[in-house]
Amino acid sequence: MAEPVWFPSAETLQRSRLYRWMTQQGFQDYDQLYQASIGDIAWFWGEAEKAVGTEWFEPYTQTLDLSRGMKWPEWFVGGKLNVVHNALDKWLRDPASAERLALIWEREDGAVEKYTYRELAARVNRVADGLKRQGIRQGDRIGIYLPMIPETVVAVLAIAKIGAIFTAAYSGFGADPIAKRLVSAEAKMLITADGQLRRGKFIPMKEVADQAAEMAGCVEKVVVVRRYNRETAWHPDRDVDWSELEAGAGEAPTERMGSMDPFVIIYTSGTTGRPKGTVHTHGSFAIRAAFELGYNLDLHPGETVLWLTDMGWVMGPIVVFGALANGAAVMLYEGAPDYPRPDRLWAAVEKHRVSLLGIAPTLIRSVMQYGEELPSRFDLSSLQGIASTGEPWDPRAWMWLFEKAGHSKVPILNISGGTEIGGGIVSNTLLKPIAPGGFNSALLGMDADVYDLQKRPVRGAAGELVIRQPWLGMTHGFWQDPERYENTYWTVWDDTWIHGDAVLRGDDDFWTIIGRSDDTLNVAGKRMGPAEIESILVDHPAVMEAGVIGVPDELKGEVPVCFVILNAGQDPGGGLSAELMQMVTDRLGKSLRPKELHFVSELPKTRSAKIMRRAIRAAYLNQDPGDLSSLDNPESIGKIRVECGRRSE
Structure with a gap:
């Protein structure tokens, strides 16, 4: 496991909303609070909704009802509320909070629109x-x-x-x-x-x-x-x-x-052509979002969050409802982060005094090509945290962001969760040391673990990420499709949510997301995530990005095939392919040597900058890729199929 490089200071703890709340609850450290949060989830989420200042039109009579089983929890039974009252209306009573900034929009041409809570409420x-x-x-x-x-x-x-x-x-x-x-x-x-x-x-x-x-x-x-x-x-x-x-x-x-009335259906793509409509409710989703942004990510009233996302992805509603419920401002951002200038992202952080920046690792890898001095041109002192979602990190990109943008002071708060989760499962908390690329704890109230195929907790080896109790924010089924919901997550082991991620959990409780279970490679019995090979490839100065898939092999069962994007001006000839394959071999061993390596101009990605490996694999093997509706650049699939593809074996 990687060694920590960031440690919470006394100043960090003094500022932290979570630390102050934890001590008020009578706990001395995060691990103690975490155990209490999963020991009595009804107690914990009841206290969490109070911490974020939830206002109820009618009080609830019971925090959690499990009479329908773990798959169908009822939260805040009998309570009446509205997510908009808690995100907007409640701030209008006080003239000071009513005039606080609520929304910033920066257009691609640099023009800006701003709205206070009062002005936003009037439009709404x-x-x-x-x-x-x-x-x-x-x-x-x-x-x-x-x-x-x-x-x-x-x-x-x-x-x-x-x-x-x-x-x-x-x-x-x-x-x-x-x-x-x-x-x-x-x-x-x-x-x-x-x-x-x-x-x-x-x-x-x-x-x-x-x-x-x-x-x-x-x-x-x-x-x-x-x-x-x-x-x-x-x-x-x-x-x-x-x-x-x-x-x-x-x-x-x-x-x-x-409380259980739905206010949003968020569709998530799968390997089939039929997207899943996750149902999120007034008394669950927004309270969870408010707690996650306000306490895990330490967003304070009056601060500004910029998260490069889309309302069609789960982070869009989480950021809007979570930030506003905390009395903070949401910044929206038109266009690409490196257009019309490569420094646009850093300029926006300086101009709008962004406190919390949300990005994906691929975005950072793409801006690294413009030079390590780029972030240093701007005053980024407003940044209190950088949140990361969507995909695994490679160590080089993580350290670049930590050192060049955060000056080795700003914590990088990785989060891994999902649309169905309504937030994160594991994350980095500010109350514990942070190491490059991984996660230092499960989130509060999330009874998560890693199981082997026999449903036994496993440490030091890859296994399935599971959740053993319901949580606030979990989808209330799929829209008009409850059977599909139950079959998707609850059929492998009784009363256990199978998330579909392959995870490595160390004895020190440091977590590493290897990738989706269906992305994980099994080479001659050795199970590993594609990100492990990708991080080696991008360590080479000629390489900007890499995507790795596993393909069938008669001898080893599965072998890696690599797809590499080079930095501008780099020549793919001159033995570079052999050099890169040897780098992987030297670090991982001969048994994990890639079968092939292809240079490509682009990799299939979602708008949130996640590489879609199953689409690469389908194109390479000339198979049906399933639902590709979330791709930002579908033309990349055709290029891989034509330039690199082979017939399915």
Whole structure:
């Protein structure tokens, strides 16, 4: 296991909201609090909702009801609340918090829009009233196909305020995956924009939305945000201008919702063509998000969080509802982090005094190519933490971020969880030392462990990540598909959630995510994650990124095949391929030597910058890749298939 390089100082502990709360609860260290949190989960989550200042219209009578079993917990029984009251309305009573900054939007051209809590609430009120005038009622579903613009935040808040349910599609989707989500949710309305900018290129959205609405058949109204005032096809019987939705001066009351009433359906892709609709509720998701951002990630009222994500991914709603519930500001960011200049990300942190920055490792690997001096040009002293999600780190990229952007002072708070989790499972807490790349603990209230194939806890070897008790934030099934939900997570071992991650847990309780279980390589009986090989490859100065897959082999069962992107100006000839393969062999041994290595111009990635290895494998083996709707660059699959692919064996 890696040795820690960051240690909590007295100043860190003094600032930490979690440390102060922990001592108030009578605990002396994190491990003691963690054991208590899984020893009595009802006690813990009841205290957590109080810690984040949850306000209830009607108090709950019981924190947790497990009468339907572990798969179907009922949280805060009898309680009435609304996520929007706790994210927005409650801050309006105090003039000081009402005038606090709530939302920042930076366009790709550098223009900025800002909204206080009062100004944001006014827009939300008008749109909520407009939705009701358009016939939207409590329980109705509304699709959202928008980039990360202010109207996106206004829309999700307005929808939840009136008791309706939103489901957001990733802003880079084509019509087919949007239509599938609309059909699954039986959405009456779709909110979209005329288009978006990315790397200076205008990307139309209204045309895609029209096609999706026609394919779905259930959409009665399409609301259009005219961000760029371009001419688009208009259907007078169906289309509604956003300005009309927001035109009234009326207000809509914040509906009193039951704790287990859903407010969002977040779809997650799988290996099949049918996405899974995870259901998240008023009394679970937002309270968990508030606790995770406010206490695990130490976001304080009045601070600013910038998380490079999309409302179609789980981190979008987590950041919006979690940050606002803590009285912090959410920064939205149009376009790419290295356009129009390579230093744009660091400039934004300085300009907007960002306290918490959320990124993915691939993003850092992509900006490293512009030089290690780039972050040092900016005042990044506002940064209190850098959060990381989505994929494993390689040590070189982790240390680059820690040293060059964080000056070896800012903690990197890795989180691994998922859409179905409603947050993280394991993470780095500020109360314990942090080592490069991994996680120093399971999160509070998450009874997680690593099991071998015989359902025995395993240390020092790879195993399956499991959760042994329910938790706040877990999906309340799949939308209108409870059997599929139970079959996905609960059928291997009784009353045990199987998450699908291969994990290594050390005797020192340091956790390493090897990768998805179906990504994990088993080479001649040796189980290892692709990230272990990838981190060796990117250690070479010529290599910018790498993706590794396992393919069938008659002798070893499975062998690694590597795909490498070189830094600009690097020549793939001259024996570089053999040199890279030898690097892997020298570090891991001859038995793990890659079968092949291919140089490619790009790897298939999601908008959140995760490499989709199963898509690489399917292209290479000429197999069906399953659902690729979350890919940002689907054309990369065809290139790998043509340039590198072989026939399935």
